[in-house]
Amino acid sequence: MKNILIIGAGLSSSTLIEYLLRNSVNFDWKITVADMSEETARLKVNNHENARPIKFDILDETQRNHEISNADMVISMLPAIMHPLVAKACVKYRKHMVTASYVSEEIKAMDKDVKEAGLIFLNEIGVDPGIDHMSTMQVLEEIKTQGGVMHSFKSYTGGLVAPKYDNNPWNYKFTWNPRNVVLAGQAAAKFLFEGKYKYVPYHKLFERTVRMNILGYGEFEGYFNRDSLKYRSIYGLNDVRTMVRGTLRRTGFCRSWNIFVQLGMTDDTYIIEDSENMTYRDFTNTYLKYEEDITVEEKLAKYLNFNEESHTMYKLRWLGLFENQKIGLRRATPAQILQHLLEKKLQLDSDATDMIVMQHQFGYNLDNKSKLKTSSLVVEGRDSVHTAMSITVGTPVAIATKLILSNVITTPGVQLPVSKEIYEPVLAELKLYGVNFIEEQVK
């Protein structure tokens, strides 16, 4: 009998908890689901005989030590900033740990201790980061085996609304933390293109997009992620001349989002005076020049040099950016006001579901010819609980947990899923759950 402790039973834990409970009978697992809310934990385990839902406070050291010392393996689905608390206790009590978050410098620094204790701390085994790493490494290995030499790697991922529920002019709904969406990209993006380092400041980010078609799902556009360069060493691509990572949206989104960026509405560093009594129309006007005898719509189109009859203006009108409706938020930043407006309009309906889209583009030389191969994935959510996000984050975490407990993954240390030992069995099983990459050779 093995004890698994899952800390955090939020949205993205649903699929993870179900997988582990389903497998618990065969594998003889006892699963503790620990959450700030006992109610949430209880709902997620649905009275399963092998489950123990508990109220849990990560900052309570006694409880933390007690639960971790009683487990054989700990899965932290907490916000990334909390992982070190879990990790330290895992080292102390010699327990394996799995997370879906980016590995922090603090966790990386534990590598020696983790190895000495013979433990596995597996990080970045969600979707992005996670499935992106594994699917990339698998194709890179394939190309290498054929004798190909990589010269260019581009990779794009997006969380979007599923096509069936895509019924607004932005072709976008929040499927993830809205605050992170509003603040996304607020630092210069850096990447490598044809041997040249390229930097794009935030105010140009949504103007310099690229477009692509993916698996019959139509056209998408990608904007650059903050730092594409660090993946060169992680993927063993130190000699490539092009290295780009980006985020996907439906075509047309970035052009319109750019209006918010250009106006300054995504700024989270200052408070708008009297935001409570202002209307959304006032809020928009606050970023425009003072001019009489001209509407806010006309001023905006003139200021940012776009057509008043364009689809972009339609999207802004649809959102309510010109409405004489009170904002009602006290002492709010521009980003908070924008988020408040967007949340009213871009919320995923309770019966709707989402979609994860990913495409890697591999440029390589083989037999003196330059070749291009894509590897693409689309996962749609099954329903409003089994969202694409929950499936693609939770399933690889669950599979990896099983593989560690079954001694299939055995290499100790602070790990990312970039070694064959990890990505091969995880990707193989992910296919059974509809997480299936399609490779295409581009002519």
Added chain:
Amino acid sequence: MKNILIIGAGLSSSTLIEYLLRNSVNFDWKITVADMSEETARLKVNNHENARPIKFDILDETQRNHEISNADMVISMLPAIMHPLVAKACVKYRKHMVTASYVSEEIKAMDKDVKEAGLIFLNEIGVDPGIDHMSTMQVLEEIKTQGGVMHSFKSYTGGLVAPKYDNNPWNYKFTWNPRNVVLAGQAAAKFLFEGKYKYVPYHKLFERTVRMNILGYGEFEGYFNRDSLKYRSIYGLNDVRTMVRGTLRRTGFCRSWNIFVQLGMTDDTYIIEDSENMTYRDFTNTYLKYEEDITVEEKLAKYLNFNEESHTMYKLRWLGLFENQKIGLRRATPAQILQHLLEKKLQLDSDATDMIVMQHQFGYNLDNKSKLKTSSLVVEGRDSVHTAMSITVGTPVAIATKLILSNVITTPGVQLPVSKEIYEPVLAELKLYGVNFIEEQVK
């Protein structure tokens, strides 16, 4: 015999030290000039009999307490961040203090203690802040006395090269800390215009300038300062409908500076990869799209939509932005690289001097008519030591010091020079030193 302690003998202290030494015989003052470099302190006092130049370390508590306890009055010309160290010792040993810096929250919080000790801590008595406050308050008092009611206040200040030495296409040379010039404006500007709050993000700041002619010195342009609103309460202008403060440059400067902002070259938050071996041309190219068969100049003009034959392009060429010359700076940020390039070309020649330009614009109602009055100042430096900056910062500090020691300024507390007791005698004496505002009634 009174002891005056001046801490900091840098560039802007020259005029201050000379003024006090010149008056020291009549007033029976002994003046200690304390600087990190004894050499600097010694050069500044020129063997004057009443001067005592010393090597001084503000972080040495023993020395700090010793010197401050022996003084009757302390002038801190240190970087603003150091003032609290001085202020605490001044409270402890009951000494007056004068600075030319913005008053910090920490110093403001000492008001009660300062008052109880019967001390005067006078801040913001340089040029900007300083002369701007005093000259504004004087005209406001005048308008009020006539029965006028203010509705609009705008104020602009700039430190520029004197016309005689203005011989480059930017019409600009560094007369102040170059790093501050490169980083200037990197936060949203906020102001009030015709009753509406207006916010301008950094990437729009240098596009939304206003132009004005000042005292026969030709045309200038102003860009908005970060926060114009806080001066409403300080100046007693809570009911005005327009409140704007800005920084002056020669016309055409902002349009060209905006190219750096648009590219992202003023960013100080990340390191450019391999900056050491890059050329300035590479650096420029790093912000442009990858395109073959087109020059960096052509790409830039296309990307930012300006004419390749424009004066802006000439200014950029003149600076060396397209030169195949190595940068040679290790692990440098974009802002550091840009500063390095600018410093080579925009340095004030050793025999050249600078100019301070200021204009306040007062809009008010009087006898049922709307009136506009300007109050303007231009001060040119006398020579490379007696720069306009040194004169306009040092002289009001020196005069205020004299007035405190002579019991003309007597109101205790943490003060700004906005009361008649301070601004009236200081402005009167400043006229003798060529700091003379010209009022004009605009038709």
